[in-house]
Amino acid sequence: MKRLAPVLLVLALIALAFYPAVGTGYGLRAMLQVFMWIALAGSWNLISGLTGYVSFGHVAFFGAGAYTAAILIASSGWSWPFAALAGGVAAGVLALGIGWPCLRLKGPYFAIAMLGLNEVLRALVSYFEGLTGGGNGLSMPTLDATVPVYYAMGLTAIGVTVGSRLIIGSRFGLRLMTIREDEMAAEAMGIPTFRHKLLAFLLSAIGPGIAGALAARDQGYIEPLSVFPLATTITMIVMTLFGGKGTVWGPVLGATVLFVAQEMVWARYPYIHPLLFGAIIVAVVLAMPRGILGLLQTKYRLPRTI
Amino acid sequence: MNVLITPAMVGQVIISGLLSGVLYGMVALGLALIFGVMRIINVAHGPLLMLGAYTTFFLYSAFGLNPYLTVPVSMAVLFVVGVLLERTLVFRVVDAPELSSLLLTFGISIALVNAAQLAFTSDLRAVEFLTGSWILGPFAFSKSRVIAFVFAAALTAGAFVFLKSTRLGKAIRATSQSREVAMVCGIDVGAIHRLTFGLASALAAAGGALIAVIVAIQPEMGQIWTFKSFLVIVLGGAGNYPGALLGGMLLGLVEQLASLFLTTQLSEVVAYVLLVLVLLVRPTGLLGGRQT
Amino acid sequence: MDVRKSFGGIRAVNGVSLALERGRIYGLIGPNGSGKTTLFNCITGVERCDAGAIVLEGTPIQDLKPYQIARRGVGRTFQMIRVFPELTALENLLVVTTGDHAAATTRARELLAFVKLEALAGEYAGNLSYGQQKLVEFVRMLMRDPSLVLLDEPAAGVNRTLLNELLDAVRRLRDAGKTVLLVEHDMKVVMGLCETVFVLDHGEKIAEGPPGVIQTDERVIEAYFGR
Numbered sequence: 001m002k003r004l005a006p007v008l009l010v011l012a013l014i015a016l017a018f019y020p021a022v023g024t025g026y027g028l029r030a031m032l033q034v035f036m037w038i039a040l041a042g043s044w045n046l047i048s049g050l051t052g053y054v055s056f057g058h059v060a061f062f063g064a065g066a067y068t069a070a071i072l073i074a075s076s077g078w079s080w081p082f083a084a085l086a087g088g089v090a091a092g093v094l095a096l097g098i099g100w101p102c103l104r105l106k107g108p109y110f111a112i113a114m115l116g117l118n119e120v121l122r123a124l125v126s127y128f129e130g131l132t133g134g135g136n137g138l139s140m141p142t143l144d145a146t147v148p149v150y151y152a153m154g155l156t157a158i159g160v161t162v163g164s165r166l167i168i169g170s171r172f173g174l175r176l177m178t179i180r181e182d183e184m185a186a187e188a189m190g191i192p193t194f195r196h197k198l199l200a201f202l203l204s205a206i207g208p209g210i211a212g213a214l215a216a217r218d219q220g221y222i223e224p225l226s227v228f229p230l231a232t233t234i235t236m237i238v239m240t241l242f243g244g245k246g247t248v249w250g251p252v253l254g255a256t257v258l259f260v261a262q263e264m265v266w267a268r269y270p271y272i273h274p275l276l277f278g279a280i281i282v283a284v285v286l287a288m289p290r291g292i293l294g295l296l297q298t299k300y301r302l303p304r305t306i
Numbered sequence: 307m308n309v310l311i312t313p314a315m316v317g318q319v320i321i322s323g324l325l326s327g328v329l330y331g332m333v334a335l336g337l338a339l340i341f342g343v344m345r346i347i348n349v350a351h352g353p354l355l356m357l358g359a360y361t362t363f364f365l366y367s368a369f370g371l372n373p374y375l376t377v378p379v380s381m382a383v384l385f386v387v388g389v390l391l392e393r394t395l396v397f398r399v400v401d402a403p404e405l406s407s408l409l410l411t412f413g414i415s416i417a418l419v420n421a422a423q424l425a426f427t428s429d430l431r432a433v434e435f436l437t438g439s440w441i442l443g444p445f446a447f448s449k450s451r452v453i454a455f456v457f458a459a460a461l462t463a464g465a466f467v468f469l470k471s472t473r474l475g476k477a478i479r480a481t482s483q484s485r486e487v488a489m490v491c492g493i494d495v496g497a498i499h500r501l502t503f504g505l506a507s508a509l510a511a512a513g514g515a516l517i518a519v520i521v522a523i524q525p526e527m528g529q530i531w532t533f534k535s536f537l538v539i540v541l542g543g544a545g546n547y548p549g550a551l552l553g554g555m556l557l558g559l560v561e562q563l564a565s566l567f568l569t570t571q572l573s574e575v576v577a578y579v580l581l582v583l584v585l586l587v588r589p590t591g592l593l594g595g596r597q598t
Numbered sequence: 599m600d601v602r603k604s605f606g607g608i609r610a611v612n613g614v615s616l617a618l619e620r621g622r623i624y625g626l627i628g629p630n631g632s633g634k635t636t637l638f639n640c641i642t643g644v645e646r647c648d649a650g651a652i653v654l655e656g657t658p659i660q661d662l663k664p665y666q667i668a669r670r671g672v673g674r675t676f677q678m679i680r681v682f683p684e685l686t687a688l689e690n691l692l693v694v695t696t697g698d699h700a701a702a703t704t705r706a707r708e709l710l711a712f713v714k715l716e717a718l719a720g721e722y723a724g725n726l727s728y729g730q731q732k733l734v735e736f737v738r739m740l741m742r743d744p745s746l747v748l749l750d751e752p753a754a755g756v757n758r759t760l761l762n763e764l765l766d767a768v769r770r771l772r773d774a775g776k777t778v779l780l781v782e783h784d785m786k787v788v789m790g791l792c793e794t795v796f797v798l799d800h801g802e803k804i805a806e807g808p809p810g811v812i813q814t815d816e817r818v819i820e821a822y823f824g825r
Contacts, residue, residue: 052403052405054405054408054409056349056412101582101585101586102582102585104585104586105585105586107404107405108347108404108408109540109585111347111408112347112533112536112537112540112581113581113582113585115349115532115533115536116533116537116577116578116581117578119529119530119533119574119578120574120575120578123572123574123575124575127569127572127575171692171693171696171699174685174689174692174693175693177682177684177685178682178685178693180405180684181682181683181684181685182680182682184644184664184680185676185680185681185682186665186682186693187644187663187664187665187668188642188644188664188665188668188674188676189665189668189693189694189738189739189741189742190665190668190669190694190742191665191693191694192663192665192666193665230529234416237409237412241409272424274416274419274420274423275416275417275420275421275424277416278413278414278415278416278417278418278419278420279413279417280413281409281410281412281413281416282395282410282413282414282417285399285406285409285410285413286395286398286399286410289406
């Protein structure tokens with residue numbers, strides 16, 4: 001099985017690379033979204049899964065990336081790949097700005113602070129109407145870039161997953177986990193917890209920033225409600241919890257499974273699905289706190305970098 | 307801003323701030339109780355308030371009852387809901403790491419909000435019962451806000467009397483200080499937890515019932531209350547019950563003053579910045595409380 | 599070189615002054631609530647003293663953050679064991695250092711062998727027995743080769759055999775020139791191990807001296823049994 005896994009992975013990547021040649025418009029869009037969720041869930045995992053500092057406002061980075069890119073594209077004529085990178089940078093800067101005061105707080109207080117972040121950003125976007133178009137949203141020149149954006153989003157998803165693998169397999173990742181396990185003991189052992197938290201937070205913002213920028217380009221139009229919805233944070237949390245927080249492939253698994261389930265089953269009952277997500281969070285926290293992969297990890301003694 | 311700000315306006319705003327502040331304090335007291343007794347951050351607090359508002363709305367539209375008469379009913383209904391929630395779900399995470407209780411109550415809050423969306427739709431509802439203002443000298447006070455203040459003050463005072471003087475209230479305070487000692491003293495800690503959660507839900511429901519007359523009712527109305535209740539607790543100090551009341555008044559003041567000098571949109575930002583500042587400078591709250 | 603500490607003005611610790619010398623084992627005893635753990639917390643930077651200074655080898659450290667103090671060579675174990683349960687025993691040790699990975703791994707394995715736990719290096723710390731966790735916490739503290747070792751109730755909940763091994767290890771630390779300060783309730787341990795004992799009561803130092811003398815000191819007896 002161990003030898004098979006890398007081979008399967010390479011095959012899957014090749015298949016995904018050639019998919020645009022055979023896929024339909026709907027199929028491409030769907031895959032694009034799966035990549036996006038993998039990037040989002042995997043990034044959320046970096047801060048919340050590893051350090052235990054729950055970020056309830058992570059969609060703020062998605063929105064920040066979206067708006068940065070949209071403004072650069074619409075007003076300054078940037079090409080979207082560079083705008084996407086700028087989106088990542090903007091999200092990173094935001095993470096530093098928010099993280100620097102908020103990560104000094106103990107876990108639950110940090111969560112509270114993050115809860116409000118979303119609303120605040122939305123209010124700020126509405127306030128600076130001149131720049132952001134306020135409630136009317138922002139349009140970009142139409143561009144049929146679905147295929148290139150597909151690849152870009154795919155690369156982002158791969159980047160986040162590879163990054164997770166590197167972090168979780170390193171001593172840096174271990175130190176992040178000690179923050180989750182026992183922050184005070186970690187400090188007593190000489191680990192500078194604040195610096196570590198800040199770095200993890202920064203890294204966890206870049207993926208959503210780029211993903212937001214790419215999603216914005218794909219949609220061609222954004223408005224505060226479309227890029228700062230609480231539902232996005234909820235979804236990335238559910239996906240990571242379900243698949244296995246603190247693992248490398250957990251978010252990937254969670255994103256893929258739940259997205260597919262969402263498309264196939266719940267899209268028919270659009271009003272039930274947020275309710276179901278809430279119920280899943282409750283169920284996972286009570287019955288399966290480490291998610292599917294976490295469970296398998298303990299049962300079959302799988303390595304930490306699964 | 308070209309509008310001249312008169313002392314009368316400032317005075318009006320200060321009084322309005324204190325009026326709404328007591329309401330914030332009452333709702334936040336519920337949250338403070340849950341945190342103090344069970345060490346749980348109840349992210350679902352806002353949705354409980356929302357359900358209280360809907361209860362009032364439906365009683366009003368079905369039976370034409372004076373909404374202020376429905377306050378005790380809303381409180382009773384949500385008391386039961388709170389106890390049920392604690393008994394079935396929340397009790398399992400009382401001793402778990404904080405992450406679990408945060409996520410659990412987060413999940414519950416999403417489920418409640420969306421259940422409400424399913425059941426009640428997202429249409430805005432209103433209880434058109436009391437409009438207009440009372441004029442007192444240069445000040446004008448919206449009638450519904452004044453009455454809300456009166457109820458909130460009474461309920462909060464009642465809550466404090468309950469905590470201080472009754473046997474159950476003392477048991478709650480004892481458990482909040484030390485669970486182990488309370489157990490050894492023969493207090494049924496599990497029952498206290500249920501009672502606390504129920505009480506907190508009732509206080510939230512009262513808040514919901516009172517503002518049902520003031521603002522539009524919709525499933526997401528509670529979210530901002532969750533955040534503000536946390537802010538109040540941070541201001542007043544975790545585990546510091548009178549602090550919740552004072553913190554609420556402080557928040558009400560700051561908010562109203564901010565909306566006078568800035569736009570209303572930015573007053574939310576102000577609340578947020580205030581939260582972050584206080585957490586940085588005095589993490590135990592302005593009035594001193596317990597650390598987590 | 600001296601390690602000097604003096605505090606004043608905290609509720610729990612009121613004007614306590616201790617001077618520690620290299621290469622000696624000191625005990626810190628006193629009835630419950632006398633301020634022993636608070637003192638430890640002040641030394642390690644977890645709590646800030648309202649007044650007074652903590653001087654480590656000539657440098658004041660009381661305003662430093664806990665991790666900075668740890669990096670200056672202050673090691674500590676806890677009353678309630680605080681290993682990282684979801685990390686393996688080996689990872690618990692590795693996590694503490696930042697240098698060369700191979701060197702750190704070798705040292706970690708050596709330390710685990712020192713307490714005869716090398717076979718359990720890959721086991722999650724949360725799965726180990728109480729005594730094994732205690733040993734892991736002990737050697738984890740040694741990873742950074744601290745010059746000042748603070749042990750909070752090392753004998754608590756430990757069986758005789760393990761205790762003797764621990765005490766042996768502590769003596770070897772002393773022989774290597776480290777300064778050891780331990781809080782302990784087990785009087786036999788204190789009397790048999792410590793060269794000098796400080797006695798706290800209600801936040802104040804009421805006695806200081808060799809174990810034999812302390813045992814017969816009236817104030818100490820009164821603190822424990824009297825009033």
